[in-house]
Amino acid sequence: MTSEIGLVGLGTMGAALAMNIAEKGFDIAVWNRTTQVTHDFHAASGELASKITPTDSLEDLVTAIRAPRAIILMVPAGQAVDDQIAALRPLLGPDDLIIDAGNANFHDTNRRAREATGPFLGIGVSGGEEGARHGPSIMGGGKREYWDRVSHVLEAISAKYEGTPCATWMGEEGAGHFVKAVHNGIEYADMQMIAEIYGILRDGMGYDAGAVGAVFDRWNEGPLRSYLVEISGKVAGTTDAATNAPLLDVIVDAAGQKGTGRWTVIEAQHLAAPIPAIEAAVVARNLSSRRDARAEGEVLFGAAPRPMADGTLTVDAMEQAMICGKILCYAQGFVMISAASDAFGWALPLPEIARVWREGCIIRSDMLNDMASALTDDPMRNLMFAPFFSEKLKTSHDALRQVVAQAALHGIPAPALGSGLTYFDAMRTHRGTANMIQGQRDFFGLHGFARLDDGSTGQHGPWAH
Protein backbone atom coordinates (compact mmCIF):
# COMPACT_ATOMS: atom_id res chain seq x y z
CA MET A 1 0.00 0.00 0.00
CA THR A 2 2.67 2.48 -0.99
CA SER A 3 1.63 3.77 -4.36
CA GLU A 4 -0.24 7.05 -4.75
CA ILE A 5 -1.85 6.01 -8.00
CA GLY A 6 -2.34 2.98 -10.26
CA LEU A 7 -2.35 2.51 -14.00
CA VAL A 8 -3.85 -0.25 -16.12
CA GLY A 9 -2.67 -0.76 -19.70
CA LEU A 10 1.00 -0.42 -20.62
CA GLY A 11 0.65 0.15 -24.34
CA THR A 12 2.52 3.05 -25.90
CA MET A 13 0.44 5.77 -24.25
CA GLY A 14 0.00 3.99 -20.91
CA ALA A 15 3.70 3.25 -20.55
CA ALA A 16 4.62 6.84 -21.41
CA LEU A 17 2.08 8.22 -18.94
CA ALA A 18 3.28 5.87 -16.18
CA MET A 19 6.89 6.99 -16.72
CA ASN A 20 5.78 10.63 -16.63
CA ILE A 21 3.90 10.07 -13.35
CA ALA A 22 6.90 8.32 -11.78
CA GLU A 23 9.26 11.02 -13.00
CA LYS A 24 7.16 13.70 -11.32
CA GLY A 25 7.79 11.95 -8.01
CA PHE A 26 4.62 9.89 -7.55
CA ASP A 27 4.79 6.23 -6.64
CA ILE A 28 2.77 4.29 -9.17
CA ALA A 29 1.58 0.70 -9.37
CA VAL A 30 1.07 -0.71 -12.86
CA TRP A 31 -0.66 -3.70 -14.36
CA ASN A 32 -1.01 -5.01 -17.89
CA ARG A 33 -3.11 -7.87 -19.19
CA THR A 34 0.06 -9.58 -20.40
CA THR A 35 2.27 -9.94 -17.34
CA GLN A 36 5.47 -10.04 -19.37
CA VAL A 37 4.71 -6.56 -20.70
CA THR A 38 4.49 -5.28 -17.12
CA HIS A 39 7.86 -6.74 -16.20
CA ASP A 40 9.54 -5.64 -19.41
CA PHE A 41 8.22 -2.14 -18.78
CA HIS A 42 9.56 -2.15 -15.24
CA ALA A 43 12.92 -3.53 -16.33
CA ALA A 44 13.21 -0.75 -18.92
CA SER A 45 12.21 2.05 -16.55
CA GLY A 46 15.80 2.72 -15.46
CA GLU A 47 16.23 5.05 -12.55
CA LEU A 48 12.46 5.42 -12.22
CA ALA A 49 12.12 1.72 -11.36
CA SER A 50 12.01 2.42 -7.62
CA LYS A 51 8.91 4.60 -8.08
CA ILE A 52 7.10 1.89 -10.05
CA THR A 53 5.48 -1.22 -8.59
CA PRO A 54 4.79 -3.88 -11.22
CA THR A 55 1.86 -6.13 -10.34
CA ASP A 56 0.77 -9.47 -11.79
CA SER A 57 -2.94 -9.36 -11.00
CA LEU A 58 -5.63 -6.73 -10.56
CA GLU A 59 -5.89 -7.81 -6.93
CA ASP A 60 -2.18 -7.08 -6.44
CA LEU A 61 -2.58 -3.76 -8.21
CA VAL A 62 -5.37 -2.71 -5.88
CA THR A 63 -3.42 -3.83 -2.82
CA ALA A 64 -0.38 -1.81 -3.91
CA ILE A 65 -2.26 1.51 -3.92
CA ARG A 66 -3.07 3.66 -0.90
CA ALA A 67 -6.80 4.12 -0.21
CA PRO A 68 -8.80 5.97 -1.31
CA ARG A 69 -7.36 4.73 -4.57
CA ALA A 70 -7.11 6.32 -7.98
CA ILE A 71 -6.51 4.06 -10.99
CA ILE A 72 -5.95 5.31 -14.52
CA LEU A 73 -7.18 3.12 -17.39
CA MET A 74 -5.15 3.38 -20.59
CA VAL A 75 -6.85 0.69 -22.65
CA PRO A 76 -8.32 0.95 -26.16
CA ALA A 77 -11.53 2.96 -26.32
CA GLY A 78 -14.78 1.00 -26.51
CA GLN A 79 -15.70 -2.37 -25.03
CA ALA A 80 -12.25 -2.84 -23.48
CA VAL A 81 -12.95 0.06 -21.11
CA ASP A 82 -16.28 -1.43 -19.99
CA ASP A 83 -14.64 -4.83 -19.51
CA GLN A 84 -11.81 -3.33 -17.49
CA ILE A 85 -14.19 -1.37 -15.27
CA ALA A 86 -16.29 -4.52 -14.74
CA ALA A 87 -13.19 -6.46 -13.70
CA LEU A 88 -11.80 -3.75 -11.46
CA ARG A 89 -14.78 -2.24 -9.68
CA PRO A 90 -15.65 -5.29 -7.51
CA LEU A 91 -12.11 -5.23 -6.14
CA LEU A 92 -12.31 -1.58 -5.13
CA GLY A 93 -13.62 0.26 -2.10
CA PRO A 94 -16.58 2.65 -2.37
CA ASP A 95 -14.33 5.73 -2.52
CA ASP A 96 -11.87 4.37 -5.05
CA LEU A 97 -11.68 6.34 -8.29
CA ILE A 98 -11.42 4.93 -11.81
CA ILE A 99 -10.09 7.35 -14.45
CA ASP A 100 -10.55 6.51 -18.12
CA ALA A 101 -7.74 8.37 -19.89
CA GLY A 102 -8.25 6.82 -23.33
CA ASN A 103 -9.86 8.42 -26.37
CA ALA A 104 -13.42 7.48 -25.36
CA ASN A 105 -16.52 8.57 -27.20
CA PHE A 106 -18.02 11.10 -24.76
CA HIS A 107 -21.42 9.40 -24.98
CA ASP A 108 -19.78 6.29 -23.53
CA THR A 109 -18.23 8.42 -20.80
CA ASN A 110 -21.63 9.93 -20.01
CA ARG A 111 -23.05 6.44 -19.72
CA ARG A 112 -20.16 5.13 -17.62
CA ALA A 113 -20.40 8.11 -15.28
CA ARG A 114 -24.14 7.52 -14.83
CA GLU A 115 -23.82 3.76 -14.39
CA ALA A 116 -20.74 3.93 -12.16
CA THR A 117 -21.11 2.29 -8.79
CA GLY A 118 -18.14 4.27 -7.51
CA PRO A 119 -16.18 7.43 -8.36
CA PHE A 120 -15.37 7.81 -12.07
CA LEU A 121 -13.65 10.37 -14.27
CA GLY A 122 -13.18 10.50 -18.04
CA ILE A 123 -10.18 12.54 -19.11
CA GLY A 124 -9.01 13.45 -22.59
CA VAL A 125 -5.24 13.28 -22.96
CA SER A 126 -3.60 14.85 -25.99
CA GLY A 127 -0.05 15.02 -27.22
CA GLY A 128 0.68 11.57 -28.56
CA GLU A 129 3.41 9.43 -26.98
CA GLU A 130 5.81 12.34 -26.55
CA GLY A 131 3.13 14.36 -24.78
CA ALA A 132 2.12 11.48 -22.52
CA ARG A 133 5.77 10.99 -21.55
CA HIS A 134 6.81 14.60 -21.02
CA GLY A 135 3.64 16.66 -20.64
CA PRO A 136 0.25 16.21 -22.30
CA SER A 137 -2.71 18.54 -22.38
CA ILE A 138 -5.42 17.11 -20.13
CA MET A 139 -9.16 17.75 -20.35
CA GLY A 140 -11.05 16.39 -17.35
CA GLY A 141 -14.68 15.34 -17.04
CA GLY A 142 -16.71 13.98 -14.14
CA LYS A 143 -17.60 15.18 -10.68
CA ARG A 144 -15.46 18.12 -9.64
CA GLU A 145 -14.69 16.54 -6.26
CA TYR A 146 -13.14 13.53 -8.02
CA TRP A 147 -11.07 15.81 -10.24
CA ASP A 148 -9.88 17.71 -7.18
CA ARG A 149 -8.65 14.46 -5.63
CA VAL A 150 -6.20 13.81 -8.46
CA SER A 151 -5.64 17.26 -9.95
CA HIS A 152 -2.25 17.61 -8.20
CA VAL A 153 -1.01 14.55 -10.11
CA LEU A 154 -2.61 15.53 -13.42
CA GLU A 155 -1.32 19.09 -13.21
CA ALA A 156 2.15 17.88 -12.29
CA ILE A 157 2.39 15.57 -15.31
CA SER A 158 0.75 17.99 -17.76
CA ALA A 159 2.47 20.35 -20.17
CA LYS A 160 3.04 23.88 -18.88
CA TYR A 161 2.42 27.07 -20.80
CA GLU A 162 4.65 29.73 -19.23
CA GLY A 163 4.38 27.81 -15.97
CA THR A 164 0.60 27.28 -16.10
CA PRO A 165 -0.43 23.58 -16.15
CA CYS A 166 -2.38 22.51 -19.23
CA ALA A 167 -4.81 20.37 -17.24
CA THR A 168 -8.32 21.58 -16.52
CA TRP A 169 -11.62 20.24 -15.34
CA MET A 170 -14.12 20.86 -18.12
CA GLY A 171 -17.37 19.76 -16.55
CA GLU A 172 -19.54 16.81 -15.55
CA GLU A 173 -19.62 13.32 -17.06
CA GLY A 174 -18.22 13.21 -20.60
CA ALA A 175 -17.28 16.91 -20.82
CA GLY A 176 -13.55 16.18 -20.92
CA HIS A 177 -13.85 13.57 -23.64
CA PHE A 178 -16.19 15.85 -25.57
CA VAL A 179 -13.62 18.65 -25.53
CA LYS A 180 -10.96 16.14 -26.58
CA ALA A 181 -13.15 15.04 -29.52
CA VAL A 182 -13.51 18.63 -30.73
CA HIS A 183 -9.76 19.03 -30.28
CA ASN A 184 -9.32 16.07 -32.60
CA GLY A 185 -11.83 17.48 -35.10
CA ILE A 186 -9.84 20.71 -35.21
CA GLU A 187 -6.68 18.59 -35.46
CA TYR A 188 -8.11 16.89 -38.56
CA ALA A 189 -9.00 20.25 -40.18
CA ASP A 190 -5.67 21.87 -39.36
CA MET A 191 -3.82 18.86 -40.78
CA GLN A 192 -6.02 18.83 -43.86
CA MET A 193 -5.47 22.53 -44.58
CA ILE A 194 -1.71 22.00 -44.33
CA ALA A 195 -2.02 19.01 -46.68
CA GLU A 196 -4.01 21.13 -49.15
CA ILE A 197 -1.31 23.82 -49.13
CA TYR A 198 1.21 21.05 -49.75
CA GLY A 199 -0.89 19.87 -52.70
CA ILE A 200 -0.97 23.34 -54.25
CA LEU A 201 2.77 23.81 -53.75
CA ARG A 202 3.49 20.36 -55.21
CA ASP A 203 1.00 20.09 -58.07
CA GLY A 204 0.35 23.75 -58.83
CA MET A 205 3.74 25.29 -58.26
CA GLY A 206 6.08 22.35 -58.84
CA TYR A 207 7.74 22.38 -55.42
CA ASP A 208 9.60 19.23 -54.43
CA ALA A 209 9.19 17.88 -50.92
CA GLY A 210 12.31 19.61 -49.63
CA ALA A 211 11.08 22.99 -50.91
CA VAL A 212 7.67 22.35 -49.32
CA GLY A 213 9.45 21.56 -46.04
CA ALA A 214 11.37 24.83 -46.27
CA VAL A 215 8.08 26.76 -46.68
CA PHE A 216 6.60 25.15 -43.56
CA ASP A 217 9.85 25.68 -41.65
CA ARG A 218 9.65 29.38 -42.51
CA TRP A 219 5.97 29.62 -41.60
CA ASN A 220 6.78 28.07 -38.26
CA GLU A 221 8.76 31.20 -37.45
CA GLY A 222 5.71 33.46 -38.00
CA PRO A 223 2.03 33.74 -37.03
CA LEU A 224 1.40 30.09 -37.98
CA ARG A 225 3.93 28.79 -35.47
CA SER A 226 2.47 25.52 -34.26
CA TYR A 227 3.32 21.91 -33.64
CA LEU A 228 1.48 20.76 -36.77
CA VAL A 229 3.28 23.20 -39.09
CA GLU A 230 6.57 22.29 -37.41
CA ILE A 231 6.14 18.54 -37.92
CA SER A 232 4.86 19.07 -41.46
CA GLY A 233 8.16 20.82 -42.24
CA LYS A 234 10.02 17.90 -40.72
CA VAL A 235 7.97 15.27 -42.54
CA ALA A 236 8.46 17.04 -45.87
CA GLY A 237 12.19 17.47 -45.23
CA THR A 238 12.86 13.81 -44.40
CA THR A 239 14.69 11.50 -46.81
CA ASP A 240 13.72 7.84 -47.07
CA ALA A 241 16.67 5.67 -46.10
CA ALA A 242 15.64 2.80 -48.40
CA THR A 243 15.23 4.78 -51.61
CA ASN A 244 17.01 8.05 -50.89
CA ALA A 245 13.86 9.75 -52.17
CA PRO A 246 11.88 12.23 -50.08
CA LEU A 247 9.96 10.15 -47.56
CA LEU A 248 6.75 12.03 -48.40
CA ASP A 249 7.00 10.74 -51.97
CA VAL A 250 6.92 7.10 -50.87
CA ILE A 251 4.06 7.38 -48.33
CA VAL A 252 0.70 6.12 -49.65
CA ASP A 253 -1.83 8.95 -49.95
CA ALA A 254 -4.58 7.28 -47.93
CA ALA A 255 -5.14 8.67 -44.42
CA GLY A 256 -6.17 6.51 -41.49
CA GLN A 257 -8.46 7.54 -38.66
CA LYS A 258 -9.56 6.07 -35.38
CA GLY A 259 -12.86 7.92 -35.41
CA THR A 260 -12.63 10.91 -33.11
CA GLY A 261 -12.96 13.40 -35.99
CA ARG A 262 -15.96 11.50 -37.26
CA TRP A 263 -17.58 11.58 -33.81
CA THR A 264 -17.13 15.34 -33.74
CA VAL A 265 -18.84 15.75 -37.08
CA ILE A 266 -21.73 13.48 -36.12
CA GLU A 267 -22.19 15.38 -32.87
CA ALA A 268 -22.04 18.72 -34.66
CA GLN A 269 -24.93 17.57 -36.83
CA HIS A 270 -26.94 16.63 -33.75
CA LEU A 271 -26.19 20.04 -32.25
CA ALA A 272 -26.90 21.84 -35.54
CA ALA A 273 -23.48 23.46 -35.06
CA PRO A 274 -21.83 24.34 -38.39
CA ILE A 275 -18.25 23.02 -38.53
CA PRO A 276 -17.76 22.74 -42.30
CA ALA A 277 -13.95 22.82 -42.20
CA ILE A 278 -13.88 19.83 -39.86
CA GLU A 279 -16.52 18.03 -41.91
CA ALA A 280 -14.47 18.66 -45.05
CA ALA A 281 -11.41 17.21 -43.35
CA VAL A 282 -13.23 14.02 -42.36
CA VAL A 283 -14.66 13.70 -45.86
CA ALA A 284 -11.19 14.21 -47.31
CA ARG A 285 -9.81 11.37 -45.19
CA ASN A 286 -12.61 9.09 -46.30
CA LEU A 287 -12.02 10.07 -49.90
CA SER A 288 -8.28 9.57 -49.55
CA SER A 289 -8.80 5.90 -48.80
CA ARG A 290 -10.64 5.36 -52.13
CA ARG A 291 -7.40 5.14 -54.06
CA ASP A 292 -8.61 2.70 -56.68
CA ALA A 293 -11.68 4.77 -57.50
CA ARG A 294 -9.51 7.90 -57.75
CA ALA A 295 -7.15 6.13 -60.11
CA GLU A 296 -10.10 5.08 -62.25
CA GLY A 297 -11.40 8.64 -62.26
CA GLU A 298 -8.05 9.97 -63.44
CA VAL A 299 -8.09 7.55 -66.37
CA LEU A 300 -11.70 8.35 -67.23
CA PHE A 301 -11.62 12.14 -66.92
CA GLY A 302 -7.92 12.79 -67.35
CA ALA A 303 -5.72 14.45 -64.76
CA ALA A 304 -6.60 18.07 -64.06
CA PRO A 305 -4.37 20.74 -65.66
CA ARG A 306 -2.61 21.27 -62.39
CA PRO A 307 0.58 23.29 -63.04
CA MET A 308 -0.01 27.01 -62.58
CA ALA A 309 1.67 29.74 -64.58
CA ASP A 310 4.51 31.45 -62.70
CA GLY A 311 3.23 34.11 -60.33
CA THR A 312 -0.34 32.76 -60.18
CA LEU A 313 0.02 32.40 -56.43
CA THR A 314 2.72 33.53 -54.06
CA VAL A 315 3.85 31.63 -51.01
CA ASP A 316 3.01 34.72 -48.97
CA ALA A 317 -0.59 34.61 -50.23
CA MET A 318 -0.74 30.96 -49.24
CA GLU A 319 0.49 31.80 -45.76
CA GLN A 320 -2.26 34.41 -45.44
CA ALA A 321 -4.80 31.89 -46.76
CA MET A 322 -3.68 29.37 -44.16
CA ILE A 323 -3.96 31.97 -41.40
CA CYS A 324 -7.48 32.83 -42.55
CA GLY A 325 -8.52 29.17 -42.88
CA LYS A 326 -7.10 28.33 -39.49
CA ILE A 327 -8.94 31.13 -37.71
CA LEU A 328 -12.20 30.07 -39.35
CA CYS A 329 -11.69 26.41 -38.47
CA TYR A 330 -10.96 27.13 -34.80
CA ALA A 331 -13.86 29.59 -34.67
CA GLN A 332 -16.15 26.78 -35.83
CA GLY A 333 -14.78 24.39 -33.22
CA PHE A 334 -15.30 26.84 -30.38
CA VAL A 335 -18.83 27.69 -31.54
CA MET A 336 -19.59 23.97 -31.48
CA ILE A 337 -18.23 23.70 -27.92
CA SER A 338 -20.41 26.60 -26.93
CA ALA A 339 -23.47 24.91 -28.50
CA ALA A 340 -22.72 21.68 -26.63
CA SER A 341 -22.27 23.58 -23.42
CA ASP A 342 -25.81 24.91 -23.73
CA ALA A 343 -27.33 21.68 -24.99
CA PHE A 344 -25.76 19.48 -22.31
CA GLY A 345 -25.89 22.03 -19.46
CA TRP A 346 -22.13 21.78 -18.95
CA ALA A 347 -20.95 25.40 -18.71
CA LEU A 348 -17.81 24.48 -20.63
CA PRO A 349 -15.06 27.03 -19.88
CA LEU A 350 -14.14 28.23 -23.40
CA PRO A 351 -11.18 30.45 -22.44
CA GLU A 352 -9.79 27.63 -20.28
CA ILE A 353 -10.13 25.22 -23.18
CA ALA A 354 -8.05 27.52 -25.39
CA ARG A 355 -5.56 27.77 -22.53
CA VAL A 356 -5.08 24.02 -22.02
CA TRP A 357 -4.56 23.66 -25.78
CA ARG A 358 -1.65 26.12 -25.80
CA GLU A 359 0.88 23.45 -24.85
CA GLY A 360 1.20 19.68 -24.86
CA CYS A 361 -1.56 18.82 -27.32
CA ILE A 362 -1.34 18.18 -31.04
CA ILE A 363 -3.01 21.47 -32.02
CA ARG A 364 -0.81 23.61 -29.76
CA SER A 365 0.09 26.90 -31.38
CA ASP A 366 0.84 30.54 -30.69
CA MET A 367 -2.54 31.48 -32.10
CA LEU A 368 -4.29 29.62 -29.27
CA ASN A 369 -2.90 32.13 -26.81
CA ASP A 370 -4.60 34.93 -28.75
CA MET A 371 -7.77 32.82 -28.86
CA ALA A 372 -7.63 32.39 -25.08
CA SER A 373 -7.41 36.19 -24.71
CA ALA A 374 -10.28 36.78 -27.13
CA LEU A 375 -12.47 34.19 -25.40
CA THR A 376 -11.65 35.68 -22.01
CA ASP A 377 -12.98 39.03 -23.27
CA ASP A 378 -16.20 37.39 -24.48
CA PRO A 379 -16.56 33.59 -24.20
CA MET A 380 -19.82 33.49 -26.16
CA ARG A 381 -18.67 35.43 -29.22
CA ASN A 382 -17.69 33.63 -32.41
CA LEU A 383 -13.92 34.11 -32.59
CA MET A 384 -14.21 35.49 -36.12
CA PHE A 385 -15.97 38.53 -34.63
CA ALA A 386 -13.40 39.12 -31.89
CA PRO A 387 -11.48 42.33 -32.74
CA PHE A 388 -8.04 40.68 -32.91
CA PHE A 389 -9.25 37.96 -35.30
CA SER A 390 -11.69 40.04 -37.33
CA GLU A 391 -8.78 42.35 -38.18
CA LYS A 392 -6.74 39.33 -39.28
CA LEU A 393 -9.63 38.02 -41.37
CA LYS A 394 -10.08 41.39 -43.04
CA THR A 395 -6.48 41.32 -44.24
CA SER A 396 -6.33 37.63 -45.16
CA HIS A 397 -9.64 36.57 -46.71
CA ASP A 398 -8.69 37.87 -50.15
CA ALA A 399 -5.67 35.61 -50.10
CA LEU A 400 -7.84 32.63 -49.09
CA ARG A 401 -10.17 33.48 -51.98
CA GLN A 402 -7.26 33.61 -54.42
CA VAL A 403 -5.83 30.32 -53.22
CA VAL A 404 -9.17 28.50 -53.26
CA ALA A 405 -10.10 29.97 -56.65
CA GLN A 406 -6.77 29.11 -58.27
CA ALA A 407 -6.85 25.64 -56.77
CA ALA A 408 -10.31 25.14 -58.28
CA LEU A 409 -9.27 26.51 -61.66
CA HIS A 410 -6.33 24.13 -61.73
CA GLY A 411 -8.23 21.09 -60.52
CA ILE A 412 -6.46 20.82 -57.17
CA PRO A 413 -8.85 19.79 -54.41
CA ALA A 414 -8.82 22.11 -51.38
CA PRO A 415 -11.99 21.15 -49.50
CA ALA A 416 -11.10 22.40 -46.02
CA LEU A 417 -9.73 25.76 -47.21
CA GLY A 418 -12.71 26.05 -49.55
CA SER A 419 -15.23 25.31 -46.84
CA GLY A 420 -13.50 27.85 -44.61
CA LEU A 421 -14.01 30.46 -47.30
CA THR A 422 -17.63 29.47 -47.80
CA TYR A 423 -18.20 29.75 -44.06
CA PHE A 424 -16.63 33.21 -44.07
CA ASP A 425 -18.80 34.39 -46.95
CA ALA A 426 -21.94 32.90 -45.42
CA MET A 427 -21.18 34.54 -42.09
CA ARG A 428 -20.96 37.97 -43.66
CA THR A 429 -24.09 37.70 -45.79
CA HIS A 430 -27.06 39.18 -43.98
CA ARG A 431 -29.61 38.42 -46.70
CA GLY A 432 -29.03 34.77 -47.53
CA THR A 433 -30.97 32.42 -49.78
CA ALA A 434 -32.86 30.25 -47.30
CA ASN A 435 -35.99 32.24 -48.12
CA MET A 436 -36.05 30.04 -51.24
CA ILE A 437 -35.77 26.92 -49.06
CA GLN A 438 -38.62 28.16 -46.90
CA GLY A 439 -40.70 28.86 -50.00
CA GLN A 440 -40.02 25.36 -51.30
CA ARG A 441 -40.83 23.78 -47.93
CA ASP A 442 -44.06 25.67 -47.73
CA PHE A 443 -44.95 24.79 -51.33
CA PHE A 444 -44.60 21.04 -50.91
CA GLY A 445 -45.35 20.63 -47.21
CA LEU A 446 -47.12 23.76 -45.95
CA HIS A 447 -44.35 24.15 -43.37
CA GLY A 448 -44.95 27.89 -43.08
CA PHE A 449 -42.52 30.81 -43.27
CA ALA A 450 -41.87 34.06 -41.48
CA ARG A 451 -42.34 37.39 -43.33
CA LEU A 452 -39.67 40.06 -43.47
CA ASP A 453 -42.10 42.95 -43.83
CA ASP A 454 -44.38 42.48 -40.82
CA GLY A 455 -42.44 39.88 -38.77
CA SER A 456 -45.36 37.43 -38.79
CA THR A 457 -44.63 33.69 -38.63
CA GLY A 458 -46.47 30.59 -39.85
CA GLN A 459 -47.35 32.25 -43.13
CA HIS A 460 -48.15 30.42 -46.36
CA GLY A 461 -47.91 31.16 -50.08
CA PRO A 462 -50.95 31.21 -52.38
CA TRP A 463 -50.36 27.52 -53.16
CA ALA A 464 -51.81 26.73 -49.72
CA HIS A 465 -55.37 27.18 -50.94
Ligand code: 6PG
Ligand atom coordinates in the same frame (compact mmCIF):
# COMPACT_ATOMS: atom_id res chain seq x y z
C1 6PG B 1 -3.82 13.59 -29.61
C2 6PG B 1 -4.21 12.85 -30.85
C3 6PG B 1 -4.33 11.41 -30.53
C4 6PG B 1 -4.40 10.54 -31.75
C5 6PG B 1 -5.80 10.44 -32.27
C6 6PG B 1 -5.99 10.80 -33.70
O1 6PG B 1 -4.50 14.55 -29.33
O2 6PG B 1 -2.85 13.18 -28.99
O3 6PG B 1 -5.41 13.35 -31.35
O4 6PG B 1 -5.41 11.26 -29.66
O5 6PG B 1 -3.47 10.86 -32.67
O6 6PG B 1 -6.17 9.16 -32.00
O7 6PG B 1 -5.99 9.67 -34.43
P1 6PG B 1 -6.66 9.42 -35.83
O8 6PG B 1 -5.99 10.37 -36.77
O9 6PG B 1 -6.27 8.00 -36.05
O10 6PG B 1 -8.11 9.61 -35.70
